[in-house]
Amino acid sequence: MTIDLRSDTVTKPSKGMLEAMMLAKVGDDVFKEDETVNELEIRLAKLFGKPQAMFFPSGTMANQTAIKLHTNPGDQVICDKYSHIFNYEGGGASFNSGVSCKLIDGNRGMFTAREVEEAINPPSFYHSPLTSLVEIENTTNKGGGACWDFNEILKIREVCDANNLGLHLDGARLWNALVVKNETPEQYGKVFDTISVCLSKGLGCPIGSVLLGDEELMQNAMRIRKVLGGGMRQVGFLAAAGLYALDHNIDKLHEDHEKAKGIEGVLKRQWYVNSVEPVETNIVIFSLKDEMPEKNFIEMLAKNNIEIISLGAGKVRIVTHSDYDSDMHNHFLTILESL
Ligand SMILES: *Cc1c(COP(=O)(O)O)cnc(C)c1O
Secondary structure, three states: OOEEOOOOOOOOOOHHHHHHHHOOOOOOHHHOOOHHHHHHHHHHHHHHOOOEEEEEOOHHHHHHHHHHHHOOOOOEEEEEOOOHHHHOOOOHHHHHHOOEEEEEOOEOOEOOHHHHHHHOOOOOOOOOOOEEEEEEEOOOOOOOOOOOOHHHHHHHHHHHHHHOOEEEEEEOOHHHHHHHHOOOHHHHHHHOOEEEEEOOOOOOOOOOEEEEEOHHHHHHHHHHHHHOOOOOOOOHHHHHHHHHHHHHOHHHHHHHHHHHHHHHHHHHOOOOEEEEOOOOOOEEEEEEOOOOOHHHHHHHHHHOOEEOEEEEOOEEEEEOOOOOOHHHHHHHHHHHHHO
8 A cells, every 4th residue: 555645746536537438429629519527617617706717738838828817928927935836837937928037035935916016117217027927826835735825815906906907716735724724716706817726736636727717818818728738528437537527526625624734733743843834735844853854754754655745954844645545644643653
């Protein structure tokens, strides 16, 4: 038995999900003729109260499309130094859109409206890049699954309105935040111009993300997705997994959160742990004492068929997910206590 805690992307489709996929009615989605994709898009658009939703092969492509929609080459995007668009999308913001990022030195991947205000380049000062977009990530990945304070998001919206800036949400794990904070997709739909959500993380789909936005923006999104090579054909087989996940898997996310909390509790008592970042959702980030180099720690776990990843600088990350069951959880906790 291997216990894979590297990411919530390692899940394989459940039996029920696979059955739903096999039964999907499909068509050519480039001609908008795949009824299952259409159903998923309409359902998510309704859920978020946005006019349109569009199915993407990956969250990266959905975010990259959003950046392109909101910017012109040479512009600048305000985001946190931990953000996925800056750290983990292969330099796509500059490759695809020709933009730079103004990084905010935030708190666990989150920042304040005040910090956004300070990061905006005055439009009249033509020596600086033109600021055109603010990007928020909820939950924060590199920030350890932290959830934003919705009131701060509202204040950031006001700053964006006052300065004519777009506001994009990287909601790869927004589902986790909604569950923990008891928030609704609609409330996010009202505030953001565009939102990307992943079906392939906590919701357990093999593939798939969705970008949401207003009609005019999304009209352009069709073209950009095509340019990026994301126009797909009989992709309803994958959209069916998404529909299944919306019906069955959102309600289960709290189990991942409870397990992550359990891991946090055990880690805090171990001699080799320096500190654990407060666990809110399904990500646990902690730092190790000097006496336990992260390489040794990861090797010791690997010997027990447990996989986790290093974030560098003595920090490691664990992500719980639907394929990590209670037996694995108990076994993992025992191992952590035995090191
Ligand atoms: C996983 C993730 C994405 C998208 O990643 P893909 O692997 O391209 O689907 C985007 N943002 C965050 C915060 C993520 O964790």
